[in-house]
Amino acid sequence: MMLQSAPSISPDALLDVDNLVVEYPVGAKIVHAVSGVSLQIARGETLGLVGESGCGKSTLGRAVLQLRRPTAGRVLFDGHDLTTMQGDALRQMRRRVQLIFQDPIASLNPRRKIGDIVAEPLVIAGVKDPEKRERLVHEVLSAVGLDPTLVVGRLPHEFSGGQCQRICIARALILNPEFIVCDEPVSALDVSIRAQILNLLEEMKGRFGLTLLFIAHDLAVVKAVSDRVAVMYLGRLCEVGPSEQLFARPAHPYTALLIEAIPVPDPDVRPTETVPVGEPPSPIAPPSGCRFRTRCPRADQRCSDEMPELRAVAPGQFAACHHPLV
C-alpha cells in the first residue's frame, strides 16, 4: 500500500484519518476512490475539502463516518478507532458525529412531519420522554431560525430548499454532536439563500462548539468557512494548508488551476484563456506517479516514475508535488 505521509498539525486532533483507502469493484475492475489519504482536524476547527466531481471527496467523508467501510487505514475519533467498531459501540459513537447532505429535500422523508423528522435521532438514541423530545425539537428549530410552532406539523414539500436545509441542520444538531461532515451543503441552493445557510453553519459552529469537515467543489464557498483547506484530486490529497495562505500562494499546480478557473465578478478581470488541460482520468486506471501529471503543465519524467509525498512547503502548508510553485 502506497503511503501518503501525514502532516501532523496538532496534538489536539479530534479526528485523525490515517492512510485511508477506499476501493470498490465495478464489474471486474476496481475503482480507486480514495488512495491513502491522511488528515487531522483539530477540535473546533473547520477543514474544507475541495475537488472536482469524482475526486473521492464524498467517499472520503462517508468513509470517515463508516457509512462506507474503508478498505484500509484508520479513522481515530477522539482516540477511538471507528474502523474496528461494530454494532452498539459504533451506534453510541454515531451520536457524536453527524452528516449534512447536498440535496436537502431528498434527505427528508416526504411523508413525515417536520417535528417527527427532527425528533427521530432522539428516538433512536433512546430518549423516551415525549415532552423532553418536543422541548428539544423546539429548541433546535428556533436555533436554526425556524418558528417551531409553524413548522413541526407540516410536511417537507411545503418548504423551500433553503428551509429544508435548515431542517436538516436542526436534525443534525439535535443530539448535540461534536463533529459534522457537511457534504456540499449549499451547492443546490441559490446565491441569496446560500449566504444565509453558510452564515447559519458558522453561527451553529460557534454556539454548539462544533468541528466540521466541509466538503464542496466551490473554492470561494470553502474559503468562507474553513480554517484550513485540503485539495483532493483523483483519490489523493494534493495540498493542505491554512485557507488564507493556500489561496494566496498555492504550491500545487492543481490548486493554482482551480483558483484560476473561478469566474471573478469583475468585468475588468478578463478571464485568462485557460490552458487546454483536458479532463480528469478515470479512477479505475489512475496514472502512475503523480495522478495530476496528465493535465499538469510542469510534469516531467519524474512525475510519472515517482509518486510525490505531501511535504512541507511553508509553515503549516503541505503539497504533494515534485515541482511545487512555492
Add this chain to the structure above:
Amino acid sequence: MTGNTLLSVEDVVVDLPTPRGNLRAVDHVDLTVGAGQTLGVVGESGCGKTMLSRAILQLLPKKAKLSGRVMFDGQDLLQLPPEKLRKLRGRSLAVVFQDPMTSLNPVLTIGTQLIETLQEHLELNDATATRRSVELLAAVGIPAPEQRLAQYPHQLSGGMRQRVAIAIALSCEPKLLIADEPTTALDVTIQAQILDLLAREQRRRHMAMILITHDLGVVAGRTDEVAVMYAGRVVERAPTPALFKKMRMPYTEALLAALPKLDAAPHTPLPAISGRPPDPTRPLQGCSFSPRCRYAMSRCQREKPGLEAAETSAHQFACFHPIETHADANV
C-alpha cells in the same frame, strides 16, 4: 447596444396555469440583442430566465399563454407557422441547455445526431456532412473526433457531452445562440474551458449569444450587456462594465454582495439577503423585491416601479430608491 438589432423581445408575458392559480413566469420583459453581441441574463431559480429563453425559442409548455412580440432577424416569431419556425430553430436560432442530455438522443450515435442536423438544414450529402461533423467536433476541442462519431452520448463525460451539444448547436452557423446555464452542471476547470470555447466560436462566427446564468461571475468577463431578472421581471439592465461599476438596483447589489469572495478572510459573515423570492402565483402589488430590500419605503409596497433609464439611456433599473453611490468596500 451597437450594431444592428438581431433580436428584440417586446413586452413579453408568459403565464402558466397551475393548480394554485396563474403563475406569471415572465412579466412584461423588453430586451434587444445586436448582431454579434452577448447579452447575459442573470437571476436565481424561478426568476423567469429560462421561461424567457423558451418564449424566444417558442418552446414553451403547451398550456403556457404568451403575449408580446419576439422579432428575430426581421420576422415575428409569434406569427410564424410551425414549419417555418422548426426550420429556423437549429438553423439560425440555436440553443444549448444546462444538461446536454436534454438535447442529445441517448440511443443515437454522436455522428448520426450531427449529420442529421447538417442534412436537415443544409442539405449536404453524406460525405460532406461527415467531414463537417469531424471538423465541428475538432473545433469544440474533442480529441479523436473521427472515433467519436461512432460513440453514444453515455460513453462521454459530462464536459464532452456539452461540447457535442455545442457542436450541434453551431453546426448550421446560427445567428443567435441561447446558452441556458451551459456550465452549471460542470466542474470549475471544465466550466472555464466551455466558456472559453463559446467565446472563441462566437468571435469567429460573429454570432450573437444570450448567456443565461445564476452566476454574476460568469457574466462579468464574458458579456457586452447584462439583464438582471427577479420575480419574472428585468429589474436592471446595463452594459456590463457600467453595471459592475455602478449597480443601481438594490437586488443586483445584494446578489453580488452575497457571493463568497476569494479575497475575503475566512469566517467573514456574508451579507445575506433575508427571506426568499415571492410566490409567483401570488404577485405583490408593489416592487417584488421590497419585502427583502433594506432600502424599501412605503411607496415600494404600494407601487410597482417601471424599468427606467438613468443618466445614460443604456442603464435602466426598476427602483424608486436606487443606490446613489457605489460601495466599493462590498466588492
